[in-house]
Structure formats: C-alpha cells, structure tokens
Amino acid sequence: MSNDRLLRIAVPNKGALAEPAAAMLRAAGYRQRTDAKDLTLIDADHNVEFYYLRPRDIAVYIGRGDLDLGITGRDMLIDSAADATEIMQLGFAGSRFRFAALGGSTMTVADVAGKRIATSYPGLLRAFLDEQGISAELVKLDGAVESAIRLGVADVVADVVDTGTTLRRAGLELFGDSICSSEAVLIQRNGAEELPASADALRTRLTSVLVAQNYLMMDYNVEQSSFDATLALAPGVEGPTVSTLAKEGWYAVRVLVPRKGAHLLMDQLYEAGARGILLTELTACRL
Numbered sequence: 299m300s301n302d303r304l305l306r307i308a309v310p311n312k313g314a315l316a317e318p319a320a321a322m323l324r325a326a327g328y329r330q331r332t333d334a335k336d337l338t339l340i341d342a343d344h345n346v347e348f349y350y351l352r353p354r355d356i357a358v359y360i361g362r363g364d365l366d367l368g369i370t371g372r373d374m375l376i377d378s379a380a381d382a383t384e385i386m387q388l389g390f391a392g393s394r395f396r397f398a399a400l401g402g403s404t405m406t407v408a409d410v411a412g413k414r415i416a417t418s419y420p421g422l423l424r425a426f427l428d429e430q431g432i433s434a435e436l437v438k439l440d441g442a443v444e445s446a447i448r449l450g451v452a453d454v455v456a457d458v459v460d461t462g463t464t465l466r467r468a469g470l471e472l473f474g475d476s477i478c479s480s481e482a483v484l485i486q487r488n489g490a491e492e493l494p495a496s497a498d499a500l501r502t503r504l505t506s507v508l509v510a511q512n513y514l515m516m517d518y519n520v521e522q523s524s525f526d527a528t529l530a531l532a533p534g535v536e537g538p539t540v541s542t543l544a545k546e547g548w549y550a551v552r553v554l555v556p557r558k559g560a561h562l563l564m565d566q567l568y569e570a571g572a573r574g575i576l577l578t579e580l581t582a583c584r585l
C-alpha cells in the first residue's frame with residue numbers, strides 16, 4: 299500500500315475520553331469535528347482521516363486492521379483482547395480498575411472466589427482472576443455497576459475508579475490492590491505493516507503537546523554574582539538562553555522548567571537572587 303495514503307485514526311466519540319482526545323488533537327494542530335453528529339472528518343493538510351467511534355469499539359477496529367491508529371483507554375484495550383498494542387501514553391483519562399464491596403465487609407481478593415462479580419470489563423477481570431487462579435461468576439453490566447450490589451445482582455463489583463465519589467455514594471469500599479492502572483493510549487495493530495508517513499508526524503505532534511503540558515517557560519533577571527546559583531537550580535533542557543540586561547551587571551535568563559514544582563522553584567530562585575520571575579504556559583513545543 300502507498301506510504302502517502304490517508305492515515306485512518308479512530309477517536310472516541312463519547313464518554314470520558316472523547317473531549318480530552320479531541321482537545322489534544324486540536325492542540326497538536328489537527329482539525330477536529332465541530333458537529334458531534336459527524337462520523338468522520340478529513341484533515342487534508344495532514345493527510346489523515348478521523349473516525350469517531352465508541353471508545354469500547356476502537357481496539358476492535360484497530361486489532362482487525364480496519365483502521366491504522368486509535369485512541370482508547372488501556373483498560374478497554376486489555377478488556378477487548380484485540381490484536382493491538384499501545385504505542386504511546388497520552389496522559390489523560392487516568393483511572394484504576396478496582397474491586398469494591400459493601401462498606402465494612404473487610405473482603406480480600408482471595409474472598410471473591412465463588413462470588414458474583416458485576417463489571418463492565420469482563421475480559422480484563424477474567425484475565426486477572428485466571429492469573430490469580432480464582433474462579434468466580436462474572437455479571438456483565440453496561441454501566442452504573444456500583445448499584446449492582448444494592449440491587450442484589452452481585453456480591454462484589456470491579457469497576458473504573460477515578461475520584462472514588464461514585465463508589466462512596468453507593469456505600470461501597472475498595473479492597474485489594476489495583477487490578478489495572480489506566481490512561482488514554484494511542485494504539486496500533488500488532489505487527490502492522492508500515493504506516494503512512496503521517497503516522498510519525500502524528501506521534502511527534504502528540505509528544506510535543508505532552509511536553510508543552512509538562513513544562514513551563516520561566517524568565518527571570520539576575521545579577522552576575524548570583525547567576526551561577528540560579529543556573530544550578532534551573533539548568534533547563536539544553537541550557538538556558540542568557541542575554542544581558544540594559545542594567546549593568548545583570549542578565550536576563552529564559553529557561554524551560556518542569557510544571558511540577560515550578561512554584562517551589564520560583565521561591566528558591568528568588569531566594570538565590572533572581573528577580574522579575576515570570577512563568578508562561580507553552581502551547582506546543584518541539585524539543
């Protein structure tokens with residue numbers, strides 16, 4: 299197949315993954331649909347076609363080779379048992395897949411043997427239980443799994459947990475270690491033939507968005523006597539850009555800093571003699 303054909307990308311059309319996935323693609327410079335009823339969209343400038351599909355179905359399309367790349371959750375990829383693999387972590391829709399039971403029931407994972415477990419992820423759960431050598435009855439539900447115990451359908455649930463609010467509202471408590479730690483991922487078919495060149499471009503663009511999310515631009519002024527001390531605190535990626543200030547003996551420094559800890563770093567830089575410290579958001583960057 300020609301290497302400059304349209305790259306076909308599956309994007310979640312609904313649910314927790316849809317909005318952040320579209321936002322990330324937009325931040326990477328791609329066109330995205332403006333009408334939620336559109337099923338496909340071609341971005342001719344980038345030689346890609348987006349297909350808006352149910353998040354749960356995306357791994358299936360990719361595994362069968364109908365589409366080239368897809369965005370879905372790691373938990374959904376595993377659950378589908380599709381012939382596909384994650385090639386990039388996208389850093390949103392983070393969650394854990396956990397067991398829960400009625401509050402005060404002090405269950406352990408071993409105790410789920412022989413019980414009825416309600417879940418929307420039977421493939422993921424069964425793989426875990428098999429690995430642990432535990433046999434149990436799975437009750438497959440589409441959603442709102444937290445209500446299954448109160449309604450008498452199950453003894454235990456295994457579900458996606460983010461803040462834990464939904465579980466608490468249902469009077470449930472977590473038990474056991476996390477079965478799966480999930481986030482949105484870019485997936486590809488196992489052993490896929492060579493993809494169009496636009497696939498590499500997409501990965502580069504997405505990486506650039508992730509870097510931009512994880513870093514901030516910091517500018518500050520510093521007197522020569524304090525310069526080395528501030529440089530040691532914020533060495534930057536390649537090294538800071540340094541220019542002279544109109545004020546004799548002073549420098550203007552520009553440096554990329556990790557978002558995490560940026561405010562603490564500002565305090566430390568101020569302490570070390572930096573003044574006029576500014577933090578600026580990055581929209582995109584290529585390091």
Ligand SMILES: Nc1ncnc2c1ncn2[C@@H]1O[C@H](COP(=O)(O)OP(=O)(O)OP(=O)(O)O)[C@@H](O)[C@H]1O
Pocket residue numbers: 312313314315352353354370371372373374391392393394418440441458459460461480481482
């Ligand atoms: N509250 C949440 N916070 C963060 N991520 C979540 C949350 N709920 C679900 N996810 C993640 O988003 C993905 C699926 O979410 P979504 O809500 O679209 O699924 P779903 O409701 O099961 O889909 P469907 O309606 O097609 O059955 C999973 O990877 C899951 O881990």
Ligand SMILES: O=P(O)(O)OC[C@H]1O[C@H](OP(=O)(O)OP(=O)(O)O)[C@H](O)[C@@H]1O
Pocket residue numbers: 313314440441442443444457458459460461462463464465
């Ligand atoms: O820990 P929390 O922050 O409360 O989030 C977890 C909840 O979010 C998801 O439900 P969703 O809104 O997708 O509804 P669903 O159960 O119908 O899929 C998930 O299935 C949990 O119910």
Ligand SMILES: [Mg+2]
Pocket residue numbers: 313314441
């Ligand atoms: Mg859901």
